[in-house]
Amino acid sequence: MATVTDFSNDIRPTWCPGCGDFGIWNALKRALVQADLTPREVMLVSGIGCGSKINDYMTINGLHTLHGRALAVATGYKLANHAMHVICVHGDGDGYGMGGNHMMHAVRRNIGILDIVQDNHVYGLTKGQYSPTSQAGFRTKTSPHGALDRPVNPLALALSQGATFAARGFALDLRNLIELMVEGIQHRGYALIDVMQPCVTFNKGMDYDWFTEHTYQLEDEGHDPSDRMAAMARAFEYPGGERIPLGIIYRTEDVPSYEEQVPTLEAGPLAAQPLRTRPSEDYRQLLQELA
């Protein structure tokens, strides 16, 4: 069994001291160990942003891609090698802004990807502009009079598109976050984990204390994660309300993943299939079709 050290390397993160990215990074390494995975069995796909550099700071297969396109690259990767555990990590601008369209389609496809969104409600790497999850009225350099856009509701969006796994974690609550990640890794199909995290530099109004005060655990209130309509009601608690539900909001294992349904993939991962597998009459058939 691998250890956390096996997933570590000697590159020091460039994140600000106290950044929520550290919690997500540590949780992920521990979750991979708990899920009994080794670095070569995982493809960690990320976008662009502070937190998307996570795979640079690990010993793991990584694809550090473009802003907003992590899920598209991850989808192509998964379809080409579904034996690999594909995990996507990217920020809220990446996942819900630039990549919002890819997310909607990843959800409805139920492609086997664990999608971890580092949701700090602000753009950090570009130094403090409002993000798709920023609250309306949030004053930043691109919203000097306060943001007019109301925030995206990622969990409600995912549920409305037929999500089979939707959860929310908190970067300070490692024990529960690790557990969510392990569940997400083991899920059949697309799993979204929206992770509340502070940006200690550009979103000082939403610090660890603020999140601690405003969050609660769904299981403490007897939420049934197999009840889609109850899940939808919980999803609408935040943004919009003052209480942020944490934990698995909805899960079903009854929906086949996309890759399970592709006839070609019944023979195993595409990457492991030989380039040419056809008997010679099939080659002749290609020409007969056109004759």
Place this chain on the structure above:
Amino acid sequence: MPINDMTFRIGGEAGQGVESGGAGFAKALARSGLHVCGVPDYYSRIRGGHNFFTIRVGKEPVLATTDHVEVLIALTGETVERHADSLTPGSAIIIDEEQSYSEELLEDRDVHVMQLPLLQIAKDEGSEVMVNTAALAAAAALTELPLEAVVEVVGENFAKKGSDVVDANRRVAEATFARAREASPPSFLWKLEPLESPTRVVLSGNQAFAMGSLVAGCKFVAGYPMTPATSVLEYMALHADDWGLVVKHTESEIAAVNMCVGAANAGVRAMAPTSGGGFDLMSEGLSLAGMTESPLVIYLAGRPGPATGLATRTAQADLFLAMHAGHGEFPRVVLAPHTPQAFFEAAIRAFNIAERYQLQVIVLSDQYAAASIWSVDASVFDVQNVPIDRGKWLTAEDLEKVDSYKRYALTDDGVSPRAIAGISPKAVYLTTGNEHREDGHITEDPDISAAMADKRLRKLEHALTEMQPPLRHGPEDAEITFVSWGSTYGAVREAVDALNRGGDSANMVHFTDLAPLPVSAARDALSTARRIVTVEGNVEGQLERHLWDEVGIRANASIRKYDGRGFTANYILESFGG
């Protein structure tokens, strides 16, 4: 008597089966041992409008269509009005007797009009949708083509709809054929005589490229439907289960190219078909592929822009786009095949070059080449003996012999040996669109950054050795040298031959491999030319400028066409002042 040398045109509204009927007729002619070239012309709509399909027939391979028509099959009166000017003296029009058109248009023309109860026969013997079957049977009767050739193809086209539909079509064809034989004007000269021939296929540039991709081991295709590239996506989807492919119709071209980057990094041959607008959306993903050295094939079938432009029509306006799309500097290869055989071979070359140099190959096409069809001897397509070269490829066993693996190792030729992530505990690495070290991790070190940029671009020097010299045709020492690229080959070649037959002296230099440009071969071909005339389907003269940039040779004159329609030899000769 002109035997086996004529042009048919079938015209009608969208939804009347003009294109399927035309393609079926072309196939019937090819099975009769004749060569054909068929060019569709249609509007961007599902119903109505005016669509037409032109089929030129010849004993020898037909490279392009003509502007003149000997048999006009008019499913609507409008067809007569639109194409009256194209009718050759002595030609014939086949039209339903119920259709009206302005008759004074034909007053001073030497044209036979065969008015037949096409629709009535279709209704009596089958249903009114079979009117195009009736029209084709009439054309067969007029030109003395045996009816069986048409009936066979029509039967295959409708086989899925059941034997009742097939039988009804046969009755319609037979009844019309008999009526048309009686009504055929004795003085109509153009006739068809079936010939013995080897097995021929009739296919478009798209079909040839798709078939080439399939046999080249393409395993992953991602695309969004866009005319005129859609049939490539459809062909691959149709063959996916039997040939072991994953074909994904994506939410956008942005998703398509990025999925291909993902699939390529998993170690499968990946391809994305698109047109100009979709290719625009792929620019950033192309740049990511460049930085990550992900082998990729993109099929770019151009059409007139900017924006939606002329959605169903042709242009050679995307050469610069193919050459320069994507921010930053990274190597790429651009191929522009000119015949179905060349499309087939370009696909195979593209996948090999992409993997050998770990770069992106853009196969540049246009609506004319993508959607037109040609008859070709089937033996030309060697589908079984396809050379496959995956480049510097390390297996798990290979990795056992090395201490550590560096995905982006600096090498003399710029190509780093590839080991697919995860195949061995030693092949665990990061691939990033940021500048990176040899091991793949992010760096901003100035020396490494420059070395990596050099490494990537260095690959192009070696890829250049794969580029094919321009094709040459005509006498070496000629007064006029036409310079062209891609789909215009057939029209230019016919123009060259016509000039030489008429006592002029012309030759041609035709480019199929455009980037990196085979500069020394281009210089060899052009430096002794006395008068260079470029022929291009764009406004700006993109090849002309490319040649000036790379070779330092200027054209003396240029023929540029940007009305959305393909070139013909006539057009070139007229533009040239001939």
